Amino acid sequence: MGTKATVKALTPEQVKDAGAQVVLANTYHLYLEPGDERIKNLGGLHKVMNWSGPTMTDSGGFQVFSLGAGLNKKIGKIAKHEELLLPESHGRDEDEELKPSRAVIDPDGVTFRSYSDGSAHYFTPEKSIEIQHNLGADIIFAFDECTSPHEPLHYQKEALERTHRWAKRSLEYHASKPNAETQALFGIVQGGRDENLRKESAEVIGGMDFDGFGIGGSFEKEDMGKAVEWCNGILSKEKPRHLLGIGEPEDLFMAVENGCDLFDCVAPTRIGRNGNVYTHEGKICLMNAEFRDDTRPIDTECGCYTCKNYGRGYVAHLFRAKEMLAGTLASIHNLHFIIHMVDTMRSTINSGDFMAYKKDFLAKYKTK
Amino acid sequence: MGTKATVKALTPEQVKDAGAQVVLANTYHLYLEPGDERIKNLGGLHKVMNWSGPTMTDSGGFQVFSLGAGLNKKIGKIAKHEELLLPESHGRDEDEELKPSRAVIDPDGVTFRSYSDGSAHYFTPEKSIEIQHNLGADIIFAFDECTSPHEPLHYQKEALERTHRWAKRSLEYHASKPNAETQALFGIVQGGRDENLRKESAEVIGGMDFDGFGIGGSFEKEDMGKAVEWCNGILSKEKPRHLLGIGEPEDLFMAVENGCDLFDCVAPTRIGRNGNVYTHEGKICLMNAEFRDDTRPIDTECGCYTCKNYGRGYVAHLFRAKEMLAGTLASIHNLHFIIHMVDTMRSTINSGDFMAYKKDFLAKYKTK
Numbered sequence: 001m002g003t004k005a006t007v008k009a010l011t012p013e014q015v016k017d018a019g020a021q022v023v024l025a026n027t028y029h030l031y032l033e034p035g036d037e038r039i040k041n042l043g044g045l046h047k048v049m050n051w052s053g054p055t056m057t058d059s060g061g062f063q064v065f066s067l068g069a070g071l072n073k074k075i076g077k078i079a080k081h082e083e084l085l086l087p088e089s090h091g092r093d094e095d096e097e098l099k100p101s102r103a104v105i106d107p108d109g110v111t112f113r114s115y116s117d118g119s120a121h122y123f124t125p126e127k128s129i130e131i132q133h134n135l136g137a138d139i140i141f142a143f144d145e146c147t148s149p150h151e152p153l154h155y156q157k158e159a160l161e162r163t164h165r166w167a168k169r170s171l172e173y174h175a176s177k178p179n180a181e182t183q184a185l186f187g188i189v190q191g192g193r194d195e196n197l198r199k200e201s202a203e204v205i206g207g208m209d210f211d212g213f214g215i216g217g218s219f220e221k222e223d224m225g226k227a228v229e230w231c232n233g234i235l236s237k238e239k240p241r242h243l244l245g246i247g248e249p250e251d252l253f254m255a256v257e258n259g260c261d262l263f264d265c266v267a268p269t270r271i272g273r274n275g276n277v278y279t280h281e282g283k284i285c286l287m288n289a290e291f292r293d294d295t296r297p298i299d300t301e302c303g304c305y306t307c308k309n310y311g312r313g314y315v316a317h318l319f320r321a322k323e324m325l326a327g328t329l330a331s332i333h334n335l336h337f338i339i340h341m342v343d344t345m346r347s348t349i350n351s352g353d354f355m356a357y358k359k360d361f362l363a364k365y366k367t368k
Numbered sequence: 369m370g371t372k373a374t375v376k377a378l379t380p381e382q383v384k385d386a387g388a389q390v391v392l393a394n395t396y397h398l399y400l401e402p403g404d405e406r407i408k409n410l411g412g413l414h415k416v417m418n419w420s421g422p423t424m425t426d427s428g429g430f431q432v433f434s435l436g437a438g439l440n441k442k443i444g445k446i447a448k449h450e451e452l453l454l455p456e457s458h459g460r461d462e463d464e465e466l467k468p469s470r471a472v473i474d475p476d477g478v479t480f481r482s483y484s485d486g487s488a489h490y491f492t493p494e495k496s497i498e499i500q501h502n503l504g505a506d507i508i509f510a511f512d513e514c515t516s517p518h519e520p521l522h523y524q525k526e527a528l529e530r531t532h533r534w535a536k537r538s539l540e541y542h543a544s545k546p547n548a549e550t551q552a553l554f555g556i557v558q559g560g561r562d563e564n565l566r567k568e569s570a571e572v573i574g575g576m577d578f579d580g581f582g583i584g585g586s587f588e589k590e591d592m593g594k595a596v597e598w599c600n601g602i603l604s605k606e607k608p609r610h611l612l613g614i615g616e617p618e619d620l621f622m623a624v625e626n627g628c629d630l631f632d633c634v635a636p637t638r639i640g641r642n643g644n645v646y647t648h649e650g651k652i653c654l655m656n657a658e659f660r661d662d663t664r665p666i667d668t669e670c671g672c673y674t675c676k677n678y679g680r681g682y683v684a685h686l687f688r689a690k691e692m693l694a695g696t697l698a699s700i701h702n703l704h705f706i707i708h709m710v711d712t713m714r715s716t717i718n719s720g721d722f723m724a725y726k727k728d729f730l731a732k733y734k735t736k
Contacts, residue, residue, distance in 0.1 A: 005685070009692040034660065034685040042663055048682040292402065295410055314416040317373070317402040324377040324692055 004029050005039070005049050008269050009327040010335075012051045017305060018332055019339035022139075023049070024056040024264040027131050028063035032114050032121075036134035044136035055137040056264065058244070059128050059170075059188065061144045062216070064103055064112045105145070107162070125169035133179040141214055142170035144188040149220050156192045163190045164204045171208055184211035186242060189231050193223040202234035212240035215260070225254045232259035249278070249341060250367055253358045256345045268338050272330035275319045278337040282366035286330070291316045304336035305329075372397050373407065373417050376637050377695040378703075380419045385673060386700055387707035390507075391417070392424040392632040395499050396431035400482050400489075404502035412504035423505040424632065426612070427496050427538075427556065429512045430584070432471055432480045473513065475530070493537035501547040509582055510538035512556040517588050524560040531558045532572045539576055552579035554610060557599050561591040570602035580608035583628070593622045600627035617646070617709060618735055621726045624713045636706050640698035643687045646705040650734035654698070659684045672704035 005025050007015045015023065025045060030036055042048045045055050103112040109124030128143035144163045147156055167187045174185045187210035191197035205213060215231050228243060235241055240262050243255045247265020255263065268278075275286040279299040284291070286298075297307035298315065306315070306329040318326035341361070348357040373393050375383045383391065393413060398404055410416045413423050471480040477492035496511035512531045515524055535555045542553045555578035559565035573581060583599050596611060603609055608630050611623045615633020623631065636646075643654040647667040652659070654666075665675035666683065674683070674697040686694035709729070716725040 004689045004691060005682070006689075006691045006693045011693065011696065033689055034681075038661060038681070038685075041661060042679060042681045048679065048685075050677040293406060293409060309418040311410060311416065313402075313406070313410045314373070317406075317416075321372045321374075321401055323372060323374045324695060325374045325379065327692060328379065328696075 004033070005045060007331075008266075009273060009324070009331045010269070012049060014305075014328070014332055015051075015335065016053065018335035019343065020053075020335060022054040022056055022262070022264070023051050024058065025049075025135065025137065026063060027057045027060035027128060027135065030057070030135055031060065031131050032116060036131040040134040040136065046136065054139065056139040057132045057135050057137040057141070059141040059143045060123055060131065061110075061128070061188075062146045062245070063115075064110050064123055065146050066218070105162070107165075109143075109166075110145075125166040126173045129170050129173045129177075129185075133174075133177060133183065137183065139184045139186060139212070140174075142167045142185060142187045142210070144190055144216055146190065146216055146218055147192055149193050149218055149223065151192070153194060153197075156194060156197055160191055160197055160201055163188070164201070167205055167208060167210075171210065186210055186212040186214050186240075188214040188216040188244070189235070190216050191227070191231075192217060193220070193227065195226070195230055198227050198230040199234060202231045206235045210239070212242065212262075214242045214244045216244045221251075224251060225258060228255055228258040228260060235259075247338060249338070249365055250362065252338070252342060253345070253362065256342070256349075257354070257358070263342070265338075268334035269327075269331040272334040273327035275316075275326070275330065277330050278334055280361075280364050286312060286316045286319050286326075298330075298333050299337065302333065302337060302340075304333050304340075306333040306336075372401070373413060375699075376634075377641060377692070377699045378637070380417060382673075382696070382700055383419075383703065384421065386703035387711065388421075388703060390422040390424055390630070390632070391419050392426065393417075393503065393505065394431060395425045395428035395496060395503065398425070398503055399428065399499050400484060404499040408502040408504065414504065422507065424507040425500045425503050425505040425509070427509040427511045428491055428499065429478075429496070429556075430514045430613070431483075432478050432491055433514050434586070473530070475533075477511075477534075478513075493534040494541045497538050497541045497545075497553075501542075501545060501551065504547075505551065507552045507554060507580070508542075510535045510553060510555045510578070512558055512584055514558065514584055514586055515560055517561050517586055517591065519560070521562060521565075524562060524565055528559055528565050528569055531556070532569070535573055535576060535578075539578065554578055554580040554582050554608075556582040556584040556612070557603070558584050559595070559599075560585060561588070561595065563594070563598055566595050566598040567602060570599045574603045578607070580610065580630075582610045582612045584612045589619075592619060593626060596623055596626040596628060603627075615706060617706070617733055618730065620706070620710060621713070621730065624710070624717075625722070625726070631710070633706075636702035637695075637699040640702040641695035643684075643694070643698065645698050646702055648729075648732050654680060654684045654687050654694075666698075666701050667705065670701065670705060670708075672701050672708075674698070674701040674704075 007023060030039060039045060039048060046052065103110055109122055109127065111120060111122050113120055123143065125143040129140065132140035143166045145159045147159045171185060174180050187205040187208055189201045189205045191201040213235050215228055217227060219227060224246070232241055237259070241260050242262035243260040245265055246252070246255060247263055247267045252263060276283055277286060277298045280301050291312040294312035296312055297310070298312055299307055310329055315326060315329050318329070344357060345354060348354040375391060398407060407413060407416060414420065471478055477490055477495065479488060479490050481488055491511065493511040497508065500508035511534045513527045515527045539553060542548050555573040555576055557569045557573045559569040581603050583596055585595060587595060592614070600609055605627070609628050610630035611628040613633060614623060615631055615635045620631060644651055645654060645666045648669050659680040662680035664680055665678070666680055667675055678697055683694060683697050686697070712725060713722060716722040
């Protein structure tokens with residue numbers, strides 16, 4: 001959720017106070033701006049961000065494909081309306097204009113154009129790992145191809161073979177560098193919505209010497225649970241299993257129930273900056289007139305900084321007045337809400353009450 | 369500097385950590401949005417803002433005149449180019465579009481149009497105090513007319529007589545309400561650039577039973593020192609003397625040297641949000657390319673949160689990436705810088721070293 005080496009609208013202290021353990025920054029963004037070598041020269045991700053806890057960077061693959069709307073004779077066009085089906089929560093935010101541009105795939109990597117200035121760039125597995133070495137996060141990811149769920153099966157197969165070859169090359173390149181001693185490398189399982197491909201990918205990636213695993217993909221909501229279940233049925237329980245870019249409450253229950261250990265998501269801060277906040281009864285939008293005179297905290301059951309100190313009416317005023325503090329207070333609340341929920345999942349797993357907690361939570365939490 | 373009941377880009381804790389003692393919010397803005405009665409119903413300024421320290425509200429007069437570009441047959445037009453000569457630092461910021469509109473003055477008050485939606489409103493001394501009672505700040509100000517320095521002397525006289533009558537009415541209205549027991553009322557000295565009028569105003573306002581005084585006006589830089597000197601030569605040293613809306617380092621030395629005790633200014637946070645930061649060698653703009661690879665803190669002699677934890681290169685990246693944290697970090701630094709400077713003025717006054725400190729500071733500090 002730390003796209004450009006900052007968790008939007010928050011200081012690292014506010015992120016930590018909300019309970020976050022790890023900050024994930026986007027390789028694609030930092031490569032383009034301010035540049036991975038610049039970050040390295042400034043002291044690396046931890047130092048520049050003033051974040052002493054663990055950090056992650058993704059492989060850059062997701063943004064290359066989702067922002068560089070793939071256009072290639074071999075794979076056919078991924079149209080913009082399909083592109084928008086990719087989970088928005090995966091490191092993309094409203095600052096990123098979705099200008100269609102070419103991302104051309106070859107066996108070694110992907111040529112793409114910058115979403116911001118249109119300049120041409122080329123990512124290979126080695127390049128992705130090199131960039132991630134420069135950035136210096138504690139956990140980095142192998143380069144992968146994230147396909148649209150609307151691609152036909154034959155293309156999903158082809159892409160998956162590439163992802164597996166790229167995983168091996170990422171691993172080999174990483175192992176050849178001294179960074180392997182200080183940075184952990186996670187492999188990414190792909191395979192779209194197809195059971196056979198997902199299981200094959202979990203076998204192949206799970207069989208490689210990664211320090212942990214990411215489950216990637218652009219899911220449609222109803223596919224996600226199955227895909228996660230297929231993958232985690234095969235991936236070792238001894239290594240962390242990260243579900244990439246997913247973070248709405250109902251999805252997190254599904255993922256935890258199906259064995260995931262780690263999550264990252266920009267949703268809490270992104271929807272927060274737009275005035276949408278979680279409550280135990282569902283999401284509310286603070287721009288609605290009904291909240292202007294409401295002295296209650298955002299969520300009456302929440303113990304976050306925002307809920308302890310501010311009422312809905314004041315935060316609604318800040319949003320209407322376009323004050324920066326609005327986004328900060330809503331982001332603090334949303335982060336705390338999600339993290340507190342996952343913390344409770346963890347403790348109820350330990351006490352054997354997870355399913356009861358899930359049932360109780362989701363009965364009150366009204367999704368749209 | 370808390371225009372709309374929030375210090376832009378900062379939590380109250382960050383404001384306090386930077387050393388600020390008092391937060392000033394603008395009556396004009398809060399009256400229009402979200403409304404003073406709404407603020408009252410939500411619990412008042414202190415409570416909604418989560419600011420336990422002292423608060424102030426201004427009279428609303430400055431914004432009525434500066435944002436409602438005065439057009440009146442009796443006083444002639446204040447043209448936009450002249451309007452922009454009003455000190456920008458006085459509670460106005462870039463969010464406010466300067467749409468020329470009518471502010472019509474009569475003996476009892478001013479009719480003006482909202483800068484945001486064009487709706488018509490009428491402020492009298494009684495109305496200004498009533499609004500400030502609803503907002504509930506610890507220190508409030510009498511309603512005044514702030515003139516352009518380009519108005520002719522006969523108009524300055526006429527406006528000053530109004531300001532004096534309005535001061536008396538503000539005082540009488542305030543004294544008739546129970547709020548007088550909990551809210552202090554300051555009178556505002558006006559008089560433009562004319563020595564006789566300034567001295568007359570200091571005599572008249574200084575002779576009324578106010579709890580303290582504000583020195584108002586839209587100055588040209590070179591007039592300010594003289595005007596402050598004339599006023600403070602007459603105003604009692606036993607009551608606080610506040611210079612309204614002034615806050616650049618060189619102006620603060622001038623004002624303190626001439627007897628002012630209190631200041632408010634949006635400049636530190638406003639210029640900060642635009643990437644301009646104070647250093648002991650003068651202001652720098654973090655958008656300049658030279659800072660992109662600079663690992664030094666913003667000011668090598670500063671002990672603020674930003675300077676202790678972040679380098680110029682990272683903050684410059686945040687500004688280029690349009691990240692909200694950029695404005696937060698720059699505002700924290702600028703606020704700390706100005707407050708630390710004023711703290712040092714206070715301690716050097718006590719030790720007898722004020723003039724030496726002033727000389728030393730200004731010798732290093734290069735103004736444009």
